[in-house]
Amino acid sequence: MPGLLATADLVEAQAALAAAEAGPSGTPSVAVPTVPPTSTPLAPAASVDRVKQADADFEAAQAAVTEQTTLADASEQFNSAVVALEMAWLRLFADAGCLTDDQQVQAEAAVSSYTFALQQDLATAGYYAGTVDGVTGPVTVQAIEDLQEANGLPVTGTVDKATAAALQAELVALGGAAAQESLTSTAAVQ
Structure with missing residues (x-):
């Protein structure tokens, strides 16, 4: 180049x-x-388009925050857009070969471990009926959206702090063992 x-x-x-x-x-x-x-092109057009879409969604989330928006709603909208944008950029970097093999393996392992633990928690809470495989797909996104809708959160399909807290609260309500297992899985991933 x-x-x-x-x-x-x-x-x-x-x-x-x-x-x-x-x-x-x-x-x-x-x-x-x-x-x-x-x-x-250094990366597939789909990766570039994903970043452009995530950037547009981030700008829309920023524009949607007004003086009338509650802090909780603003935080949820902003955080979910930031996470989506960050993930899109990471995917683009990986697709463009900007990460070393070790960095790419570490990033993919971290995302897979997190997704695996998330799918397990969503299944325990009754939202996820797919295969717990560590791969975010339409069934995982739908489970997150169902959780968000059931808890009166903005339906984004991405996990932000409010969504994670709602899932944790449901696991606690189901019983101490499920919540403790979730905390152990989450701590191991982090």
């Missing part, structure tokens, strides 16, 4: 020099070589 940038800079400089040498007539006295653009 640095070679392409250097080549593009060289071509631009040669064109500027030729224009300066040509003077007012506009006819260059030196032939300027052209290099056709050869850009290969």
Whole structure:
């Protein structure tokens, strides 16, 4: 990539020099070589689109906060948008090869462990009926949305502090063992 940038800079400089040498007539006295653009995307378009969508959602969440918005609602909207944006950027970095193999393995393991524990907790609370596999998919997102709706939270499909607290409260209500198991799983992931 640095070679392409250097080549593009060289071509631009040669064109500027030729224009300066040509003077007012506009006819260059030196032939300027052209290099056709050869850009290969570093990441899939879907990853870039995911970041753009998450950024738009983040801006919308910010714009939706007014003086009439309660602090709890503003926090939930803002936090869920921030988490989604952060995850989209991490995926883009990984897809673009910006992470070392070790960093990518660590990031994927952390996300998978967190998702696995979340799916277990959602299943214990009665919201998740899919396979507990550590992969966030439509069934996981639907379970989060169902939890949020049942607890009067903004339905975002992402876990923010209020959603995590609601899930923890439901686990406590189900019994000490489920809550203790959840705390152990969460602590292990963190």
